[in-house]
Amino acid sequence: MTFLPQSHQRSSPEAHTPSSGQQLNLSGGSNRYTGEDGLYILHSAIAIGASYDSIERYPPPRCHPQTRKIVFEIILSWTKNALHGPRVMWVCGAAGSGKSAISQTVSEYCAQSGQLGATFFFSHGNGSDLSDGKLLFPTIAYKLAGAIPGLRGPLSRAIQANTSILTQSLELQIQKLIVEPFSMIRHPPIPTLIVIDGLDACDSAEMQHRILTLIAQLLVVHRLPLCFFITSRLQSHLEATFDTPVYRKLSTRIPLDVFVSDNDVRTFLYAEFAAVRQVHQEAMRGIPHPWPSEDVIELIVQKSEGQFLYPATVLKYVDDNSGRPAERLTEIVVAAVSAADAEPSLSLSPTDQLCHHVLSTSPDPAALMRILGPLVVLFSPLPPTELEVLLSLAPGDVSLILRDMHALVDVPSSSASPLQRVRIPQPSTIEFLLDIHRSMPFWIEPGKYHAEIVRGCIRYIGEFMDLTMQQLDLRLYQYTRKKWTRHLALATPSPELLQDxxxxxxxxxxxxxxxxxxxxxxxxxxxxxxxxxxxxxxxxxxxxxxxxxxxxxxx
Incomplete structure (x- = not known):
């Protein structure tokens, strides 16, 4: 499939991110603002990590170029013809069906073509900025101002005239931050795309319905030149909203279950295993071709049930530099066959069985849980060095303890950007760890780890009172000051916490x-x-x- 960029190009949102002390010409004319202009103020009220190109999501999931071809043909045809058809596309599917990978690929393509206006990737997590629906429309407005320069002046002036907009209702926010600025500019030739991934991860069903209602108002009542690409799990309350008369006229949908394809999974496996063999040539010396065998490929395809989560996790485990790929794949095959012979009452899904196997390889389970627990309950991910300070770990402990966990946890390499975060990329992994019936010995009790983070915040806040500005880690300082009471509200009391x-x-x-x-x-x-x-x-x-x-x- 060939992707042909649209002719109209827009500058990237990052090009318009304010920098300290910079003077901005926000209106495109002679008016100049200095200091705390409207965009600076708006920037403080957005979800920084929600963008498709955020470092907090690195490395992002992407679709293999030889898979999902029919799905992408439908999506890209819709983006090009949204001016004359449905303005909303809803892609729904089960956990692990590749929704976020599809959203990422669509975002990257439309960013290159110039049609992308804004993205918001929701993520599960009680209290996280990435699950907070109240941050959606301020974030969209800020990103639209970067994609459509004409919006920047009206948007900045609106916020400077009334900074309380950012604490008022969503209805007022979209009126002042989106509807009125759009009324002052010439509309682009085709609708600007807004991608909202994982709407089901937004903080409540009520908020999800409210967001969809406001999107319908933007398109039907205000007739804004926007189109929305939305993904979520197939949940009854969302399906009910999309089945209303308004959304039946306004939207089209792609149920990914209809496009389940063992052939796509098979294509993905052959291509990725070939890449593993190429990267690990020394470790693979002496391993005969073909590798893996056709029987092993078919076993993984069967376990995948048409979804990409299981095979992608297998490949991450096999591709880890801390082991030999052929030996690691053999471990997976043995574990899968053994699980198939287990009592039905004790059986777990193939992905849960794989999580158990990966976690069981840790030589120090207690140390592993001391890091995994906080990773699950943090409101936003932290770089390894900051996580070590918060948890009173020695430098390098995070990489050392998580060295065999790369199939489940993204751990920045020593050469990575210091801004790159440690994170659990798959929501289904977090759900597994929080469900005692599935994770069993690896169960994470949220209150316990919220309490551990509070204790770490108290320690750090006490230490930074004696630090100079040059010694202070500003990001960790901001996290501890802003989030410690939110963690406390969810913490299980302990004598140690009360003593602190x-x-x-x-x-x-x-x-x-x-x-x-x-x-x-x-x-x-x-x-x-x-x-x-x-x-x-x-x-x-x-x-x-x-x-x-x-x-x-x-x-």
Whole structure:
């Protein structure tokens, strides 16, 4: 399939990201703003890691060029003809069906063709910026201002005129940040594409429905020159929304289950195993051709059930530099055959069985869980060095402990950018780890690890009081200051955590909002003598820094 870029080109959003101290001509005319202009203010209210090209998503999932051909032909034909047809395309499918890989590939193609306006990749995680639906439309507006330069002036002026827009309702936000700026410019020749991936990962079903309602208003009521590419799992409340009369006229859908293809999986496996053999020539010396055998390929195809999650995880495990590919593939085959002979009542899905096998290869399960637990509950991923500081690990521990986990965890190499994060890329892996019936000995209890992160934040906040600006890690500082009370709200109380909350230097450096959050949490947990002592300490500090609302005191 040949991709032919559209003729109209737009500059990339990154080209318009404000830099410190820069003067910007935001309106395209003679008006110049300095300092805190509207785009600077808007930038503080967006989900930074939601973009298709965010470093927080590196390496992003992509579709193999020889697979999903029919699906991509349908999608790309729709993008070119959206002006005269449905303005919304909904791609739905099960976990592991490749929805995010499709969204990534569509985003990259439309960015090259000049049609891409904005992307938002939702990600599962209670409290994460990437699951917060309230950040969707400010993020879209900011990205649209980068893709369509004419929007930048009107958008900047709207925010400068009323900065409270960013804390008001979604309805008002889209009116002021999207509808009114578009009314002041000449519309592009074809609709600008907005990609929203993983809508089901947004924080609630109610918010998901609200987002779809507002998108319909943008297109039907305001008639904006936009088209929306949306992916999600096939969930009943989303299907009900797309089955309403408005969305039946407004949208088209691609149910990926209809396009399940063992041939696509087989093509993917042959191509990727050939690449593994090429990369690991020394380790593969003496391994006869063909490798893998046709029987092994067919076993993996059977386990895949037409989805790409299982074979992609197998290939990541086999392609790891810490082992020999042929030996690792043999491990997978033996584990798969053994699992097939297990009692039906004890059987797990092939992907769950594979997760168990990968996790079981760790020589130090306790150390492994000490890192995996925080990775699951962090509100945004952190680089290895910052994660080590937060968890009081020695330098290099993250890479060392996760060296056999590359099939499940993205771990930056030593030569990678210092901004690159450690992350669990597949939502299904996080769901596995949070489900005790599936993960069993590898179960992660969220409250326990939220508490560990709070303790790490308290330690770091105490340390940075003695650091100079040159010694301070600004990103970790911002994370600890902004997120520690959010982690506390979800933490399971422990004697160690309560003891850390008695650190006087830490207590007396907290601002009223943080103090009230701590008091609220302390009042919500089972009361004990130690809890009461900690509560009285924080209440006493609050009386000194400002009169608290009556509700924060125990009668």
């Amino acid at each position: 909350l008695c650190e006087l230097r830490f207590v007396y450096s907290r601002v009223p909002a943080e103090v009230r959050d701590v008091i609220t949490w302390l009042q919500s947990i089972p009361q004990a003598p130690m809890t009461q002592d900690v509560l009285e300490l924080w209440q006493g500090w609050l009386t000194q820094i400002g009169p608290p609302p009556t509700a924060f005191f125990v009668p």
